[in-house]
Amino acid sequence: MTQQNKNHMIPTACKIISVVKETDIEWTFRVESPFKANHGQFMQLSVPKIGEAPISISEIGDGYMDFTLRAVGKVTNEIFEKQAGDFLFLRGPYGNGWPVEELKDKHLVFITGGTGLAPVRSLLNEFYNNISSVKSVTLISGFKNKESILFKDELKKWQDKFKTFYTLDNESIEGWNSGLVTNFVKEIDFNSFEDNYAAIVVGPPIMMKFAGLELKKYNIPDEKIWMSFERKMSCAIGKCGHCRIDETYICLDGPVFPYTVAKNLVD
Amino acid sequence: MAGQKEIRNKASERMRYKLLHKFHDYKERFKTRHMCVGCGRCIHRCPEAISIVSTLEKMNNAIVKITNSNTQE
Ligand SMILES: Cc1cc2nc3c(=O)[nH]c(=O)nc-3n(C[C@H](O)[C@H](O)[C@H](O)COP(=O)(O)OP(=O)(O)OC[C@H]3O[C@@H](n4cnc5c(N)ncnc54)[C@H](O)[C@@H]3O)c2cc1C
Ligand code: SF4
Ligand code: FES
Numbered sequence: 533m534t535q536q537n538k539n540h541m542i543p544t545a546c547k548i549i550s551v552v553k554e555t556d557i558e559w560t561f562r563v564e565s566p567f568k569a570n571h572g573q574f575m576q577l578s579v580p581k582i583g584e585a586p587i588s589i590s591e592i593g594d595g596y597m598d599f600t601l602r603a604v605g606k607v608t609n610e611i612f613e614k615q616a617g618d619f620l621f622l623r624g625p626y627g628n629g630w631p632v633e634e635l636k637d638k639h640l641v642f643i644t645g646g647t648g649l650a651p652v653r654s655l656l657n658e659f660y661n662n663i664s665s666v667k668s669v670t671l672i673s674g675f676k677n678k679e680s681i682l683f684k685d686e687l688k689k690w691q692d693k694f695k696t697f698y699t700l701d702n703e704s705i706e707g708w709n710s711g712l713v714t715n716f717v718k719e720i721d722f723n724s725f726e727d728n729y730a731a732i733v734v735g736p737p738i739m740m741k742f743a744g745l746e747l748k749k750y751n752i753p754d755e756k757i758w759m760s761f762e763r764k765m766s767c768a769i770g771k772c773g774h775c776r777i778d779e780t781y782i783c784l785d786g787p788v789f790p791y792t793v794a795k796n797l798v799d
Numbered sequence: 800m801a802g803q804k805e806i807r808n809k810a811s812e813r814m815r816y817k818l819l820h821k822f823h824d825y826k827e828r829f830k831t832r833h834m835c836v837g838c839g840r841c842i843h844r845c846p847e848a849i850s851i852v853s854t855l856e857k858m859n860n861a862i863v864k865i866t867n868s869n870t871q872e
Binding site: 773 | 816819820824825827829834
């Protein structure tokens with residue numbers, strides 16, 4: 533089939549390799565995948581006769597991909613009925629993903645809220661495995677409470693090579709800080725980065741807003757801040773307009789934006 | 800979306816979003832043409848028989864009014 537008349541909406545059946553229950557309502561599905569993707573892109577996951585949902589790729593491996601889903605509705609609940617050996621339908625990858633080349637050789641500061649850790653997990657692992665490709669990594673990661681902590685093993689592993697601040701909103705348990713992620717931005721000595729750094733922010737809209745404002749307090753220039761957006765989507769290929777914020781199409785132009793653009797994306 | 804927040808709660812907000820899609824944003828992004836071809840199918844489909852044609856006309860009149868009052872100042 534030529535590229536021109538290829539039907540972009542047709543998904544591919546992919547076998548589930550394993551399911552890891554991170555929390556009660558957030559599970560990571562590892563799926564066999566023939567697709568090539570960049571860190572920070574997303575796929576459309578579907579179940580026949582039920583529907584489709586855009587889901588970030590939370591890990592890319594040799595012949596497989598991970599998706600970390602929260603069960604919230606029609607499609608995601610149905611996917612939670614599946615187990616290893618069953619099939620998920622995938623199309624994609626979509627979106628721009630993280631500007632990996634631009635982030636290399638820099639001091640990186642990641643600020644994530646809750647499931648916002650999923651879209652940066654593969655990128656964090658990439659830098660963990662090639663730590664010499666970056667100057668340093670600082671990870672500020674927050675969760676609501678003990679029950680909502682994701683990727684426990686990896687959080688632990690990352691502590692070997694990254695500078696980490698792990699925090700729970702309003703609970704204190706051993707080994708964890710307490711308070712919102714924005715409280716930890718002041719712990720970062722941006723001056724020591726000699727102007728060679730970038731900040732990456734992912735989480736619920738309200739958290740991204742305040743993390744952005746907090747970074748601005750330290751005069752971090754807009755173009756050094758990167759954010760990943762989520763919007764209701766349907767087609768993921770720039771046709772339906774569901775994901776639009778004015779004339780910006782999140783599915784095509786995003787989901788990753790520099791703060792120069794992100795700060796104007798309000799609807 | 801993380802947090803499961805509804806972005807446009809009111810029907811009016813959604814109608815505005817639709818109109819902007821059909822008559823501004825799409826063209827602005829893709830530099831082609833407006834999305835609506837004026838077929839009128841949605842008028843028949845709409846349970847409240849809201850006419851896209853008269854909605855557009857209303858919007859147009861409002862814009863004319865705003866621009867006129869701006870030039871008079
Ligand atoms: C680029 C992108 C990446 C995403 N990555 C992930 C991910 O890695 N893991 C994950 O769990 N989820 C992710 N999401 C959100 C996920 O797409 C929605 O949770 C999913 O579409 C819900 O589908 P459903 O049919 O199960 O729920 P529905 O039955 O359709 O809806 C349940 C409730 O959620 C609301 N809702 C549905 N979709 C969205 C949405 N996109 N934004 C806000 N509210 C919504 C509905 O209004 C309703 O209140 C991502 C979304 C986007 C756009
Ligand atoms: S008039 Fe036709 S083309 Fe225009 S919005 Fe309605 S259904 Fe779509
Ligand atoms: S999801 Fe359809 S245009 Fe972006």
